[in-house]
Amino acid sequence: MTYGDAGIVERITPWALGTVVFLLSTASATGSVGVESTLPAPLLAAVAAASGIAAACARRSLWPLAAMGALAFAWLVMWPAAVAASYYAGTHLRRRDLWLYVGGAIAVFALSGLISHRSGGYRALVVGTPANAILMGGAMLGLPLVAGLWVRARRQVFDAMREQAQQLQREQILRAEQARSQERTRIAREMHDVVAHRVSLMVLHAGALEVSAPDERTAEAAALISDVGREALTNLREVLGVLRSQDSVRGPQPTLADLDRLLDQTRALGIVVNRHDEGAARTLSPIVERTAYRVVQEALTNVHKHAPNAETDVFVRYRPVELEVIVCNELSTGAGGDLPGSGWGLVGLRERVELVGGRLEAGPRDQDGFQVVARIPAA
Template sequence: MRFVLLGAGVFAASLLTLHGQGGVPSSLPLPVLVAVAAVAGLTAWHARRSWWPLAAVGAVTYAWLAMWPPLLVASFHAGRTLSRRGLLAYGGGCVAVCGLSALAGGWFGGRREMMTASLGNALLTALAVMGLPLVAGLWARARHEVLEAAKERAERLEREQVMRADQARTQERARIAREMHDVVAHRVSLIVLHAGALEVRTSDEETARAAALIGGIGREALTNLRDVLGVLRSPRREALDADVRPPPTLGDLDRLLDQSRALGITVTRHDEGEPRPVEATVERTAYRVIQEALTNVHKHAGNAGTDVLIRYGTGQLEVEVRNQAPHDPHEDVPGAGWGLVGLRERVELLGGTLRTSPDDAGGFLVSAKLPSRETSPP
């Protein structure tokens, strides 16, 4: 659009210049002048691809008819695009065009001779038509180069900042992975070893079963911990690990409830609504809510009876874990207190809500409502 307007402007300015020029040969009729102006306008429009045709038309028409608009625009483009050697060649061409125009002015005489053949007017016209546009083109190119250099520098600084941030995150992830491996994995490994030793040495069948259960849970915890450490050390492994060992969903819930029952808790499962497949992220979050709630029952309520409810609603999946008051005094297992905080973050990230509250009978309720939509079975 910009070059269309430029072509129209060159055409109009050229036509006005020719029509009002006293030195134009009287043998040229108006249609010829219109055609010459139209050619100048077309070459100005074509300058978006190549400005050399405009320069050629400008040189010919300035030397022949003292028509300056195409040469003015061509001089600006020369300043924008030519190298130092090209500028010297263009300057020499402009001097030659001015000489030819002066000869033509002396030939035609009259006003044309005064404009292009007299030294003062010729220099002033050359400066206005060729010199100033050339300088303006050089200034525009320099400004463009400065802006491009500043943009490139800003982009480079942004890339370096991102790289430094990624490096810092990688180092921090590696540090956390080392700490988890050296502390948590070591402690869990000791638990598994002691449970295995107890299972082998004890003569009591019930104790052996409990030791085997503890050992199995510990080995599962080590596997999960190894997966987390792998993700921390190399985030790109996350997708691969997800394919090899998919995270648990509601299909694994019965195994989780059986583990709690083996530890002496009476867990009852209730399902309401028609079970249907939902998004994997929703199922995983629901599973983690139930897992964390049962862990809190083990820590704080001992062998209190617990009800687990899964309710399939319209566009919503709701899970509830409600435990009764403990039957006998139970010493709390120390914890960091971040379990429910992490659950709330998981649930709210999916657009759901998490509610935790004690009841009047001394029990505790954990309830999560997760928005979900039905998915096609695999």
Template sequence: MTSRAVALRRTVERYAPVLLAVVVAAGVWGAATGSLGVRSPLPRVLVLAVAVLAGWAAATVRVRRWPLFVTAAVTWLLLAAWPAVAVASWQAGLRLRDRRRLAGFLAGAALVAVAGVVIGVVVGGERRLTTATPANALAMFAWTVLFPLVVGLWVRARRDTLAALRDRAERLEREQEARAERVRAEERARIAREMHDVVAHRVSLMVVHAGALEVTATDPATVDTATLIRSTGREALTDLREVLGVLRQPAPAGEPATIGTAGLAGVDDLVRESRAAGLRVDRHDGGTPRPVSATVGRTVYRVVQEALTNVRKHAPGADTTVRLRYLPGGLEISVRTGPPAGGPARPGADDRPAGGTALPGAGLGLIGLRERVELLGGRLEVGPRGGGFLVRALIPVEEAT
């Protein structure tokens, strides 16, 4: 259903009681004054009061039904006005679900019809000819009671059918989503097993060999390097276990799956690790520090981590500056790399560090970083600057109240 159709439907539902009240009041007035029925000899003030009362009863039928039923009987017996009777019969078919109540309504309508015939015979004249003769009385009963009642029953049955079909469609959609979630969970478990078999084994071997080198080496620089490799490998194993845990155990609905990544406090660790790995990294902060959400903290950590990873891969000899600047409406993170000894820094290029072996990479780190920043309403700027390279992110941060 289009938005225009939905808006039209809501407008009709909002003003339907008022429209029904106007139609019923106007119909009763027209029937009592002779335009739509038998002209009543009663004073116009009384006719107007009864018409307004009938309109009010029709407007409140969603809350209370009995005022409309009583008013319909009064308008027929007092004025021989049929519009309120027709609307009451339609609403009875639409809203009376119990068979006993429906039978009671028909019995009451029959009694009112009989009483109307008696009144017509007593009053005589045009009213007797119109409402009191057997043929006209049966025709009026069929037209004002039975036909609207059948229409109301048909509309109610159609609504019930549509509601049942809608419920069935929603149930099938929920079942389909549940099946898809089971398939995703099985796929996550399979990926977790494969990652454990392929990656964890090799990283564990790296840690074991680094530990052996740390024990057997005599050169202090070699010992420090082996210690760094061993500690980094253990942290990688810890992160891998957390990733596997997320894959095996999906987060509850509505909650994002997160990994135990350090926030702002972890930026110092990243700088310290990079310095231990031989990078020339400085850190500077600006503005007045203030608390940020865990999501913002993780994003800041990832920005710095990805930028320093690219520095290690593509410009290990360049001077690098990590800067966090607290702004009135956000937090700016920048990692600026100067020109390396071998030429301009180009993340994604096949630069080879001192060992002669290129560090592998998928080239998707900056893409994923941009998506992470933009999800928080921020923006990421990446590109060459002054012969070096700049990664700068601006993340909005709400002011504390």
């Protein structure tokens, strides 16, 4: 059953109960399932209707139904409202109110028995004798009351089980969060010990080489290595901060506005890079621009590794509904680079692009060289 179906049932049930109480009260007053009354039919119908309405509203307030059941039973031996009131008393009333209800119900049954005994006839036979009065009291007071108490106890057990399950789930989530936090901290510590220390040494040696360089070209290369190393350290600290705390605030992330600086760094390493912008440039969402920047960065890193002397073209094409980024390079005229790599650069890049709904293609060009093509939704 869906939540919508449960809501419909929840709304219909009170009025269905009220209808049943009305019909049974009418049948009781006519003698079909009770003691026939000699009062006018409109009056009997009014009492039955009032009992049905009180039963339909019993979830909001029990006492109107209890009062209507007491009046109808003592006056007309009309029992349906009294049965419904006893059931609701078992499901809703606390201990003190429940004892008050039981005491009042016993008094009503005693009063009805006394009235029935003096009335004579069939009513005196059914309700006027002590044995029958006790039997009817047990059937119309005891059984519904016990059923209501059982339903309430069952609900309390289920509520306690549900609360316990939710508590266990919360504790499990908390333990998982703590385990993830500890693992992030461990990874951050290891990355700092293994990577940050060596990059710092590289920056220090580059700075020393810049100072003692025998010529200007070597000093410029050392300065570039030092700058790139410091930027790597900054990015590494940001990553370590995210690993240490899930709520860490990261610093400004690169966008297409930083692309020229990235290309200048590549040119300073001796690679010819040409940028080509096509279409009307416009401001895109930060995640789109950041993804495009990372595509170019990873593609240029691969050029450094595998084709350090190849001329490279970077195309940034603004399409109506997407941003297309192409990085293509010619065949290297010299020996390939000997830089180490994890082998997962393009795999991770493809996952990054697909996470924003884009597509990434990487492979050899038709003529020669290699190209990386990324199409990122930008509408």
